[in-house]
Every structure is written in structure tokens, then in C-alpha cells.
Amino acid sequence: MARLGVTMFVDSVETPSMATTPSRIFNVAPAALTGTITLEQTLALVRTVLDVVVDEAPQVVPAEDHDTVRILVLTFGRDVGFAAAEVYAHAAEARGAWDARLESVAVDAMLHDSPSDAASRAGTAGWRGTGPVVTIAARTSLDAMASSHLRHTCRQITTDSLVSVRGDSVIVILGGPPTTPGARPLKDKEQNPEQAIDKAALDVAGKLDGAAVVGPVVAGIAQAGRSLRSALAGLRALPGWAEAPNPVHADELLPERLLTGDELAAEQISALVGQPLRAMGSPFEETVATYLALGGSLEATARTLFVHANTVRYRLGRVTEQVGWDATDPRDGLMLHMAVIVGRLACDTEE
Numbered sequence: 001m002a003r004l005g006v007t008m009f010v011d012s013v014e015t016p017s018m019a020t021t022p023s024r025i026f027n028v029a030p031a032a033l034t035g036t037i038t039l040e041q042t043l044a045l046v047r048t049v050l051d052v053v054v055d056e057a058p059q060v061v062p063a064e065d066h067d068t069v070r071i072l073v074l075t076f077g078r079d080v081g082f083a084a085a086e087v088y089a090h091a092a093e094a095r096g097a098w099d100a101r102l103e104s105v106a107v108d109a110m111l112h113d114s115p116s117d118a119a120s121r122a123g124t125a126g127w128r129g130t131g132p133v134v135t136i137a138a139r140t141s142l143d144a145m146a147s148s149h150l151r152h153t154c155r156q157i158t159t160d161s162l163v164s165v166r167g168d169s170v171i172v173i174l175g176g177p178p179t180t181p182g183a184r185p186l187k188d189k190e191q192n193p194e195q196a197i198d199k200a201a202l203d204v205a206g207k208l209d210g211a212a213v214v215g216p217v218v219a220g221i222a223q224a225g226r227s228l229r230s231a232l233a234g235l236r237a238l239p240g241w242a243e244a245p246n247p248v249h250a251d252e253l254l255p256e257r258l259l260t261g262d263e264l265a266a267e268q269i270s271a272l273v274g275q276p277l278r279a280m281g282s283p284f285e286e287t288v289a290t291y292l293a294l295g296g297s298l299e300a301t302a303r304t305l306f307v308h309a310n311t312v313r314y315r316l317g318r319v320t321e322q323v324g325w326d327a328t329d330p331r332d333g334l335m336l337h338m339a340v341i342v343g344r345l346a347c348d349t350e351e
Contacts, residue, residue: 001025002049009053009076013069022076022083039088043081050077099125100147100165107164107171111229115222122162122173122221129160129176132193133224134201134217136172136247137231140210153207157200160221169235170208173224174201205247211238212247216268226264233262255338266342273339276323285340287315288327292337296328 005025012020050073057069102125109121119127142150142165150172154161159176174197194217205212215231218224227250234250237257244253251272257265277285287305291312294300302309316327325332 001029002045004028005046005049005080006053009073012076013072020076020079022079023086025080026083026087039084042084042088046077046080046084050074100163102126103162104164104166106162107173107228110173110225111232115225118225119220119222122224125162127160127162127175127221130220131159131176132197132217132219133173133175133221133227134197135215135224135228135231136170136174136201136205136208136212137215137228137235138170138172138205138208138210138212138247139168139235140170140208140212141168142170150204150208154204157203158197171228171232172201172204173221173228174204175221175224202247208247211235213238213250213253214247215250229264230257230268233257233260233264236260237262255334258338258342269335269339270342270346273323273325273335274343277319277336277339278343280319280322284315284319287312288319288336289340291316291327292333292340296333 005022008020008022008025012018053073054070057073058066061069102121106118106121106125106127109118113121147163147165147170150170151161151163154163154172154174158174160174162171162173164171176197198214198217201214205214213231213234215227215229215234218227230250234248234253234257237253237260238244238248240256240259241248241253250257251268254265254269254272258269277288287301290304291298291301294304298309298312301312305312319336320326323336325336327333327336
């Protein structure tokens with residue numbers, strides 16, 4: 001490269017009318033070197049060659065031409081420097097486009113392939129961690145600059161991330177503990193790894209310009225497909241809840257997801273709500289079901305169950321403590337009512 005550069009410079013001085021193409025200097029080197037030799041090292045080589053030419057030129061040209069030669073060297077060196085930057089810019093763009101394709105292929109594998117294949121594809125795309133994973137599905141359009149900024153943001157707050165931009169939507173996979181300076185250590189009881197990655201996902205989703213749904217946290221990248229399917233189902237069902245916060249968890253959209261025919265929603269509402277309610281005993285489940293069926297009337301529920309109204313209040317309070325959903329809240333009541341219906345249908349099917 002150095003020899004070709006000096007030869008081209010001498011030819012350009014001898015024949016000023018001949019057009020020179022400094023980028024040809026880098027054609028003699030394999031393109032793969034851009035991944036081994038940095039731009040800084042390449043510019044250092046160019047600077048060294050220029051220094052040698054400037055030092056040696058006075059020995060081969062008359063004294064009156066020294067300043068002219070120095071100007072020509074600096075001008076040619078400038079062109080070579082820009083050519084080097086252009087070569088590395090093209091290489092970076094190619095690597096960025098290839099990385100983006102690998103990330104999209106990994107996301108597709110999570111949706112359509114086996115868990116082991118999905119984990120393998122994610123590893124090919126650069127996934128290294130083995131900790132908890134969470135997904136985000138958002139309806140927003142991102143240009144190249146916004147996509148790059150999103151990837152940078154994800155890398156700043158998590159150890160692993162994949163971003164797949166698809167027309168008017170974007171999918172984000174996050175894994176590992178947050179790495180921000182202000183984050184609490186994961187050994188802190190107040191912030192376990194699952195809570196930490198969920199908080200990171202909410203932060204990322206909140207910065208997206210559009211509706212975003214955060215899937216449930218799963219144990220590892222092999223199970224990411226389950227979280228991603230939940231997030232995408234939540235995004236499809238989101239119009240059914242006009243008052244939904246943004247971002248919103250996919251599990252908060254279980255009633256709407258059930259109505260859209262999401263089979264995974266039936267499993268999740270049973271596991272999150274139905275089974276814990278059933279585990280408390282039939283009096284509690286019956287009280288919740290009756291209370292909701294009678295429009296939330298304590299007195300009517302007490303008369304139907306032949307108990308005191310305070311007993312109804314006590315049972316509903318215990319359900320809120322144990323299950324996490326308040327039957328007296330309209331939204332929580334809808335969740336509990338759907339869980340009761342799903343449980344009854346499941347029992348009828350088994351019989």
C-alpha cells in the first residue's frame with residue numbers, strides 16, 4: 001500500500017493532468033483487513049509515509065521546489081486520508097446491515113423454530129448471556145438513525161440485546177442485568193434479575209415513539225419466543241383497551257388477548273390468576289365469582305351466599321392480598337371474571 005501510494009504521488013507530480021484515484025491504494029489490501037486493522041492504525045500508516053516523503057523530497061528536487069513539493073504531499077495525503085475513511089465507512093455500513101439481518105433472523109427463529117434453534121440463532125447474532133430475557137413489541141417506524149440510537153440505548157442498559165425493525169413495527173429482545181452506573185447490584189433483595197430486566201424493558205419501551213407492549217420475563221433466550229408471542233399478541237389486542245398505559249405489560253392485556261383468540265393467553269390467565277384463586281379454596285373463588293356476577297354488590301353477594309357483608313369484604317381483601325387482583329376495581333374485576341370463566345371451561349372440557 002505504501003509503495004503504491006508513493007508511486008501514484010510521483011506519477012501525479014510528473015503528469016499533473018492525469019487524474020488520480022487515491023482509493024485505488026487500498027484495493028491491493030484484502031477487504032477483511034478492515035476488521036483487523038483499525039482506521040486509526042491505517043491513518044497512522046498514511047501519516048508515517050507522508051512524513052518520510054516530506055523528509056526525503058529535499059534530497060531529490062531542487063531547493064526552489066521544496067515548498068511546492070510539500071504542498072503537493074499534504075494535498076495528496078489529505079485525499080488519501082479521505083479515501084481511507086470512505087473505505088472504512090463502507091465496511092462499517094456493510095457490517096451494520098449484516099448484523100441487522102442476523103438479528104432479524106434470530107427474532108424469526110424465536111417465533112417459528114425450536115427453543116434450541118432460537119438460542120443458536122441468537123448466539124450467531126452476538127447474544128452471550130444466560131440470564132433472564134424480556135421482549136418488547138412496538139408499533140413505530142424507525143429510520144436508520146433512530147434504529148442505531150435504539151441499539152445504542154439497549155447496549156447501554158443491558159448486557160445483551162437484539163433489535164428487529166419491520167416496517168411500521170419494531171421488536172426488541174433484552175437480556176442480562178442492567179449495566180447502568182446507578183443500577184442496584186443484583187444481589188439486592190429489592191431488585192432481583194427479573195425485576196431489573198423488566199424495569200430496563202419499560203425504560204426502553206417508554207422511549208419509543210409509539211404504542212409498546214412488554215412481554216413477560218422468561219428464564220433465558222431459549223424461552224424468548226414465549227415472551228415475544230405474548231408481546232405481539234398484546235400489541236394486536238391493544239386497541240381493545242383504549243385506556244391502557246403506554247408502555248403496558250402483555251399480561252395486563254390478557255382479557256383482550258383472550259377475545260382475539262390467543263391460546264397462550266388462556267394458559268397465562270389460568271397460571272397467573274385462576275390457579276392462585278383456586279388454591280385459596282372454593283369459598284374465596286365462589287365469593288369472587290358471585291360478587292362479579294352480581295355487579296359488585298356486597299349486600300347482594302352476602303344474601304346469595306348466606307354470609308355477612310363483612311365476610312364478603314374479608315374474602316375479597318384476602319384475594320387481593322394473595323392473588324394480586326382487586327375484585328372491587330373494574331379492570332382487576334374483569335381479569336378475575338375472565339379467569340373464573342376460563343377455569344370453568346377448562347373443568348367442563350376435562351369432564
